[in-house]
Amino acid sequence: MSARTVGIPTEVKDHEERVALTPAAVASVVARGHRVLVQSAAGIGAGFSDGDFKDAGAELVGDAEDVWAADVVVKVKEPQRSEYGLFRDGLTLFTYLHLAAEPELTEALVRTGVDAYAYETLTDRGLLPLLAPMSEIAGRAAAIIGANQLSAASGGSGTLLGGAAGVPPAKVLVIGLGVAGTMAARGARGLDAHVTGIDVDLQRLYDHHLDGTVDATQISEAALVAAHVREADLVVGAALVPGARAPTVVTEEMVASMRPGAVVVDLAIDQGGCIETARPTTLSEPTYTAHGVLHYCVTNVPGQFPRTASAALSAAVGPRLLRLLDDPEGPGLTGAANVLGGRIVHPAVAATFPDLPHRDGPDTTTPEG
Numbered sequence: 097m098s099a100r101t102v103g104i105p106t107e108v109k110d111h112e113e114r115v116a117l118t119p120a121a122v123a124s125v126v127a128r129g130h131r132v133l134v135q136s137a138a139g140i141g142a143g144f145s146d147g148d149f150k151d152a153g154a155e156l157v158g159d160a161e162d163v164w165a166a167d168v169v170v171k172v173k174e175p176q177r178s179e180y181g182l183f184r185d186g187l188t189l190f191t192y193l194h195l196a197a198e199p200e201l202t203e204a205l206v207r208t209g210v211d212a213y214a215y216e217t218l219t220d221r222g223l224l225p226l227l228a229p230m231s232e233i234a235g236r237a238a239a240i241i242g243a244n245q246l247s248a249a250s251g252g253s254g255t256l257l258g259g260a261a262g263v264p265p266a267k268v269l270v271i272g273l274g275v276a277g278t279m280a281a282r283g284a285r286g287l288d289a290h291v292t293g294i295d296v297d298l299q300r301l302y303d304h305h306l307d308g309t310v311d312a313t314q315i316s317e318a319a320l321v322a323a324h325v326r327e328a329d330l331v332v333g334a335a336l337v338p339g340a341r342a343p344t345v346v347t348e349e350m351v352a353s354m355r356p357g358a359v360v361v362d363l364a365i366d367q368g369g370c371i372e373t374a375r376p377t378t379l380s381e382p383t384y385t386a387h388g389v390l391h392y393c394v395t396n397v398p399g400q401f402p403r404t405a406s407a408a409l410s411a412a413v414g415p416r417l418l419r420l421l422d423d424p425e426g427p428g429l430t431g432a433a434n435v436l437g438g439r440i441v442h443p444a445v446a447a448t449f450p451d452l453p454h455r456d457g458p459d460t461t462t463p464e465g
């Protein structure tokens with residue numbers, strides 16, 4: 097194993113305050129003989145000073161360019177347009193990518209020859225261990241955010257999730273009972289809402305039916321989803337097909353059938369959204385109204401809880417980064433490679449962008465003849 101240089105940039109996405117590694121995780125990387133460059137102030141929002149990183153053995157650098165000159169850049173959110181100019185052949189990038197919803201980013205990675213490994217597609221024993229920590233946080237947040245958006249002061253219908261004596265609780269519909277959906281359901285139930293969970297996976301519905309995470313379960317069939325959406329005060333979107341664009345589970349027609357001031361929180365927006373009327377919003381301007389329904393579709397929900405989220409992310413990313421530094425082809429990184437040497441290598445991402453070069457197809461950038 098040769099010593100590598102690892103760069104940790106300050107996140108530039110709107111209101112994104114997370115940092116990929118904590119000082120403790122940086123110390124583990126340094127202890128393995130690698131150099132770690134941390135951009136000044138990268139950890140401030142998460143509660144870590146430059147001094148904390150220095151004490152852990154990192155070198156502090158002022159400019160993003162210097163961090164991105166490292167062999168391996170490890171970060172939190174998908175690179176923003178202002179960062180595409182820092183891509184280069186030979187760079188390894190380890191971060192959330194969500195390429196199915198990011199055609200420009202995908203094209204830039206392919207064109208520049210960056211080896212891009214995504215947290216959200218890394219699989220281990222059927223789970224998504226680098227997506228799960230942020231899904232847990234986003235799911236918990238979705239219940240709190242949805243409850244708040246329902247207040248009249250936020251532009252919602254003025255419905256309190258838990259109801260009151262003689263007044264039935266609000267109806268919450270959770271689409272996709274994976275990690276994010278389960279946590280959203282638990283949060284909403286904790287506030288005494290009536291929660292229905294929808295999924296395509298019958299085993300998952302069976303498990304939640306038995307463990308009482310939800311009041312009711314429903315298999316994901318369009319007509320049945322429509323009936324539940326019509327009655328819902330709050331819909332949380334959390335359906336995922338790893339690597340692929342999110343399936344449209346709630347159509348525009350279904351949203352139009354909801355009562356005025358109802359709320360949708362589409363967490364799946366980072367993969368394109370599972371609610372047809374959802375479009376990405378920012379933490380600066382998180383909501384908009386469509387068909388009288390308040391939409392919250394922020395693509396970096398955990399970014400507003402940087403202390404908890406950075407610690408949780410770092411705990412998951414740190415050990416996998418060590419594996420990546422040791423041997424990117426080795427165990428522990430299954431499914432993470434999205435783009436290698438100018439070609440898309442993840443099957444679901446390749447299927448989303450059939451016109452870009454991919455491993456199993458012809459190199460479409462090569463002129464014919």
Ligand SMILES: NC(=O)c1ccc[n+]([C@@H]2O[C@H](COP(=O)([O-])OP(=O)(O)OC[C@H]3O[C@@H](n4cnc5c(N)ncnc54)[C@H](O)[C@@H]3O)[C@@H](O)[C@H]2O)c1
Pocket residue numbers: 216224227228230231232234271272273274275276277294295296297300316334335336337342343345362363364365366367394395396397398
């Ligand atoms: N917006 C944010 O800030 C944020 C943060 C974290 C995670 N997320 C996103 O939340 C989404 C869910 O992540 P997760 O970790 O919970 O995924 P997960 O794999 O744990 O769960 C996804 C669930 O969706 C179900 N599903 C798939 N197709 C469906 C369909 N047609 N109808 C109903 N259910 C369907 C799957 O069976 C699975 O149970 C992802 O897109 C993830 O990237 C967003």
